[in-house]
Amino acid sequence: MVPAEVTDRFVLALDLDGTCADFYGRMREIAAEWTDTKLEDLPKDADWELEQWGIGQANYRRFHRFAVTQRALFESMAPIKGAPQAIRRLALEGIRVRIVTHRLVIPHFHEIAVAQTVRWLDHHGIPYWDLCFLRHKGAVGADLYVEDSPENIAALAGAGKDVVVMSNFTNRHLDTEAGMRAENWVQAEQIIRRKYYAWLDGHGLDRPVAPGSEPDWAAGTDHL
Numbered sequence: 001m002v003p004a005e006v007t008d009r010f011v012l013a014l015d016l017d018g019t020c021a022d023f024y025g026r027m028r029e030i031a032a033e034w035t036d037t038k039l040e041d042l043p044k045d046a047d048w049e050l051e052q053w054g055i056g057q058a059n060y061r062r063f064h065r066f067a068v069t070q071r072a073l074f075e076s077m078a079p080i081k082g083a084p085q086a087i088r089r090l091a092l093e094g095i096r097v098r099i100v101t102h103r104l105v106i107p108h109f110h111e112i113a114v115a116q117t118v119r120w121l122d123h124h125g126i127p128y129w130d131l132c133f134l135r136h137k138g139a140v141g142a143d144l145y146v147e148d149s150p151e152n153i154a155a156l157a158g159a160g161k162d163v164v165v166m167s168n169f170t171n172r173h174l175d176t177e178a179g180m181r182a183e184n185w186v187q188a189e190q191i192i193r194r195k196y197y198a199w200l201d202g203h204g205l206d207r208p209v210a211p212g213s214e215p216d217w218a219a220g221t222d223h224l
């Protein structure tokens, strides 16, 4: 079935830091500079406040502010491997991508944080329809969420939302629903597509003929 017009789309809410963007990889580099430590001497994994990288709770906000305002943190992170390509394929298949990020954590640098975020998304060719900056991510409606933060994962799951957990050292200890943990974007793309195709079937919409191809019902309506 190919309806004349489809206004109802599957909405995919994507977290950025630790999910699409290699937040911890870039923060480790900046921490090495901040503490005058060789990068290879810093462990790969740290805790939430980066204690193992010489930052810790007492210094975290100062360090975070330095990273964003002086080292363009949100613009200089590498994407998590394969993320832009997977997101482009999924968007072409008719998914509505909604970026949901809690980056306005420190006062008085919102303009730079938002500008860096938009430039990063554009630079890496990540398509999106909506860009939301907020802490309580469940307030943003979506059919599926992709997250790495244990706090957000718990809040979303507690609200009955479907959450794909993007694995990293912050969340390895969590029990995750079977089939909902992704070790990388190859797996994340497969999980998202499985959920999306089930949604299409339930809405009587044709599936794309192949991964990364645009279904007829979605043609001409995107701004990718």
Ligand SMILES: [Mg+2]
Binding pocket: 015, 016, 017, 018, 019, 147, 148, 149
């Ligand atoms: Mg995150």
